[in-house]
Amino acid sequence: MDRKPNALRISAADNVAVALSDIAAGAGVALAGEDGPVARDAIPFAHKVALEPIARGAAIRKYGVEIAFATVDVAAGDWVHQQNAKSYFMARREAREQ
Amino acid sequence: MILGYGRADGSKGIRNVLLSIHTVECSSFVSQQIAASDPRIHALGFPGCYSNEYAARLMTALATHPNAGGVLLVSLGCEGTDASAMANAIAASGRPVEVLRIQEAGGTENTIRAGRQAAARMLEEMERAPRVPMSVADLVVGTECGGSDATSGIAANPAVGRAFDLLVDAGATVIIEETLEMLGCAGIVAARGASAEVKRQLQAAVEKAEQFSLRIDQFSIAPGNHEGGLTTIEEKSMGAFAKCGTRPVEGVVKVAEKPPGKGLYVLDSVPDPSPFLFGYSNPNDSEGILDLISCGSHLVLFTTGRGSVIGSVISPVLKVCGNPKTYARMSGDMDVNAGRIVTGEATLDEVGREIFDLVVEVAAGKPAKAEALGHREYCIPYKTQELCANV
Numbered sequence: 294m295d296r297k298p299n300a301l302r303i304s305a306a307d308n309v310a311v312a313l314s315d316i317a318a319g320a321g322v323a324l325a326g327e328d329g330p331v332a333r334d335a336i337p338f339a340h341k342v343a344l345e346p347i348a349r350g351a352a353i354r355k356y357g358v359e360i361a362f363a364t365v366d367v368a369a370g371d372w373v374h375q376q377n378a379k380s381y382f383m384a385r386r387e388a389r390e391q
Numbered sequence: 392m393i394l395g396y397g398r399a400d401g402s403k404g405i406r407n408v409l410l411s412i413h414t415v416e417c418s419s420f421v422s423q424q425i426a427a428s429d430p431r432i433h434a435l436g437f438p439g440c441y442s443n444e445y446a447a448r449l450m451t452a453l454a455t456h457p458n459a460g461g462v463l464l465v466s467l468g469c470e471g472t473d474a475s476a477m478a479n480a481i482a483a484s485g486r487p488v489e490v491l492r493i494q495e496a497g498g499t500e501n502t503i504r505a506g507r508q509a510a511a512r513m514l515e516e517m518e519r520a521p522r523v524p525m526s527v528a529d530l531v532v533g534t535e536c537g538g539s540d541a542t543s544g545i546a547a548n549p550a551v552g553r554a555f556d557l558l559v560d561a562g563a564t565v566i567i568e569e570t571l572e573m574l575g576c577a578g579i580v581a582a583r584g585a586s587a588e589v590k591r592q593l594q595a596a597v598e599k600a601e602q603f604s605l606r607i608d609q610f611s612i613a614p615g616n617h618e619g620g621l622t623t624i625e626e627k628s629m630g631a632f633a634k635c636g637t638r639p640v641e642g643v644v645k646v647a648e649k650p651p652g653k654g655l656y657v658l659d660s661v662p663d664p665s666p667f668l669f670g671y672s673n674p675n676d677s678e679g680i681l682d683l684i685s686c687g688s689h690l691v692l693f694t695t696g697r698g699s700v701i702g703s704v705i706s707p708v709l710k711v712c713g714n715p716k717t718y719a720r721m722s723g724d725m726d727v728n729a730g731r732i733v734t735g736e737a738t739l740d741e742v743g744r745e746i747f748d749l750v751v752e753v754a755a756g757k758p759a760k761a762e763a764l765g766h767r768e769y770c771i772p773y774k775t776q777e778l779c780a781n782v
Contacts, residue, residue: 297735303549303633311545311620313733325738339541339620353622356549356633358579360626373622380623382575 399485442471528562533683540696544630547713553743702761
């Protein structure tokens with residue numbers, strides 16, 4: 294593959310990649326050395342795109358660790374942000390406060 | 392090959408600097424005037440008159456740093472910090488040390504004259520320091536970030552993490568600071584501990600940082616972070632923690648404590664709970680860099696996105712810039728262009744290797760950009776901390 298990557302998978306264990314530039318909905322996600330999914334949403338620079346389906350409640354992994362969990366079923370190519378992901382830490386705090 | 396400077400206490404430095412240390416703000420001008428006589432003299436000190444155990448310990452650790460070959464202590468004469476006790480500790484390390492007391496020496500001009508004569512003698516003696524071969528395994532390397540932006544967690548920080556993995560694999564000691572930037576990640580960070588005891592130390596250090604930040608109301612992920620693509624506090628924290636790579640954490644150290652072994656260590660610079668409540672954790676980037684140097688860092692990797700120009704006294708600071716636009720604007724200050732990761736021109740592994748190679752070159756004598764420009768920033772505030780060894 295000779296085109297420049299437009300997204301970066303930081304750790305091999307990650308199920309999201311970070312956009313290295315704005316990626317339009319419908320455009321292909323290109324990682325270094327491999328093709329990713331087609332973007333289903335617009336992915337702004339530095340935002341995350343799902344590389345594989347992530348079921349509701351499952352972990353979102355970046356830097357090789359669980360940085361959030363999915364609050365709905367996420368499809369490969371979806372923009373991953375506050376509309377479909379939540380902090381474990383904040384969820385635990387909220388549970389304690391209730 | 393790295394040709395270092397052998398010290399009488401067995402340590403090996405990559406630079407051979409003379410320190411002129413003021414023990415109170417009242418003697419800072421005289422100390423700076425002594426340092427102005429030769430570029431090999433680095434001036435630093437503590438402004439407070441009331442003695443602070445933390446600051447005295449920090450200055451003693453800096454005065455016995457491997458990169459320091461000799462020390463002038465410039466005292467007014469009536470401040471709380473005990474220059475004689477510091478001088479004894481420095482002399483015990485085998486380094487030449489002299490104390491100048493302005494009140495006894497006869498004021499500004501007489502002290503500057505005496506200080507410059509003493510400095511000339513010590514510099515001559517320091518030039519005779521034996522040159523000893525050093526390998527990467529002899530190096531201690533610290534890392535910190537400042538002036539971060541959306542590229543920091545993508546490019547500069549993980550690239551330094553790759554370099555840290557290479558350094559650890561080569562037998563070096565590496566240190567990451569900023570437990571305050573591990574908020575929300577106590578469990579993730581603790582899981583990196585090499586033993587049950589280290590896991591407990593890490594959990595406690597991050598929880599202390601969480602309590603501290605709650606008290607000073609710095610506990611959140613800001614709207615700007617969300618706009619920049621960060622979804623959770625864990626993600627924000629991990630972007631900073633990515634600087635330390637993936638190897639196990641061998642232990643936690645406090646300011647002025649040397650890591651007892653090789654591998655990756657976490658530096659806890661957050662003030663311990665104290666009745667005085669003084670001491671922000673990192674009042675500025677220079678304070679954090681100096682904390683890393685006080686733990687023996689021969690050099691420091693500083694990552695930035697928005698840009699920074701700082702260096703430090705004692706140890707070279709290498710700046711790794713992850714934002715390609717910032718790099719283009721400020722390339723005269725930047726040592727590594729990690730922005731090539733963002734533009735897709737280089738991989739994290741490639742830039743990590745480049746940082747590792749540059750660490751070796753700078754250890755062997757190549758000046759860092761800030762060093763060549765003459766940057767000598769430092770900051771020593773009042774703070775309260777117990778050493779890990781005492782807890």
